Amino acid sequence: MIVVTGGAGFIGSNLIKALNERGERNILLVDNLLNGRKMHNLADLDIADYLDKEQFIKKLDSPCFLNQVRGVFHQGACSATTEWDGRFVMENNYDYSKRILHWCIAKNTPFLYASSASVYGSGEHGFRVERACEKPINMYAYSKFQFDQYVRKILPETRIQIAGFRYFNVYGPREQHKGAMSSTAFHFNRQLIEQKKARLFEGIDGFANGEQKRDFVYVGDVVDVNLWFFDHPEQRGIFNVGTGRAETFNQVAEAVIDWHGEGEIEYIPFPDHLKGAYQSYTQADISGLRQAGYQKEFLTVKQGVAKYLDWLNGAAGN
Structure with a gap:
């Protein structure tokens, strides 16, 4: 069996979709479906079983479980x-991850997990995947950083x-x-449909309007990296997963406008609650990924946004 925690979420459900396409059906999906709308991510997926996150945590203590x-x-x-x-963030992101990691060690089971580029803070x-580059600026980032430290x-x-x-x-x-928390591509698409802006x-x-830059990576590429490592169990460590390119929010908006063939950009004041806790620039150093042997090229914003929209x-609908 393959276990996917957060399997009803964004990356988790895409992982299960890709596993299904490889012929994998013996999958245990672990999640919290308090937000029942996440079931729309699951309607076309095939799994062997579902467990609520709290049930899963309790079963980890059973020596006969899986x-x-x-x-x-x-x-x-x-x-x-x-x-x-x-307290809530550390319990869900740090303590929970430690429990699963130690369960995998006891079971001699590969453990592939989601960290975050947020650990780099302002950048x-x-x-680079180095301690000197890491300075989280929000609680989510700190929880991911601290688990990476534990893994090291x-x-x-x-x-x-x-x-x-x-x-x-x-x-x-x-x-x-x-x-x-959905991507800017998702929000720009909705805004163009509803407001043409x-x-x-x-x-x-220090960045001009809309010129803040991020390393935007298409979820299909993220899934491909996960599966490549699953196929190469000798590869261990912590890796950046991005394109290695920094592209502007203007470029994302322009890609969405190009897809629709109409629309314009409107600039709004920067929210006070994000000041000091926002990454205005990110660009992954993917040298570690390349050294491990992953050589596939990543989609650009223009390519990825077109595929996404x-x-x-289209047929998948809203």
Whole structure:
């Protein structure tokens, strides 16, 4: 069996879709469906079983629970960068991850998990997978950073595959349930449909209007990286997962406008609550990924947004 935590979420459901396309059906999906709208991510997926996250945590203590596990894709987390309840975030992102990691070690099971590029904070020291570059600026980022630190300590002490992926700005199908945390491509598409305008933040941190830059990575590429490591269990460590390119929010908006063939950009004041807790620039250093052997090229914003909007506005619907 393959376990996917956060399997009803954005990246988790795309992972299950890709596993299905490889012929995998013996999948345990772990999630919290308090937000029942996430079921729309699951309607076309085939799994063997579903467990609520709380039930899964309780069963981890049972020595007979899932003795034959081929791998765990741990994607489940509180992903809200605006959540400042530190106890809640650490319980869901740090403690939960540690429990699963130690269960995988005991079962001799590969553990592939979601980290985050948010650990780099403002990015003033670069985006290399090095302690000197890491300075989280919100609670979500700190929880991911601290688990990476824990993994660094554990890696030399175990032989199982442990691979952590620092996702940069992921966008693509099956993110509609995330609300405000959905990608800018998702929001720009909705705004153009409803208002004929894509609304971007005005400049901040020395950047002109809409010229803040992020490393935007298509979810299909993120899934491909996960599956490549699953197929190469000898590869261990923490890796950046981005395109290695920084592209502007203006470029994302322009790609959405190009797809629709109409619309314009409107700039709005930068929100006060994001000041000091916002990444105005990210660009993944993917040298570690290349050194590990992953050589596939990543989609550009123009390519990825076009593919995404074909899905979002096409047969898959809203």
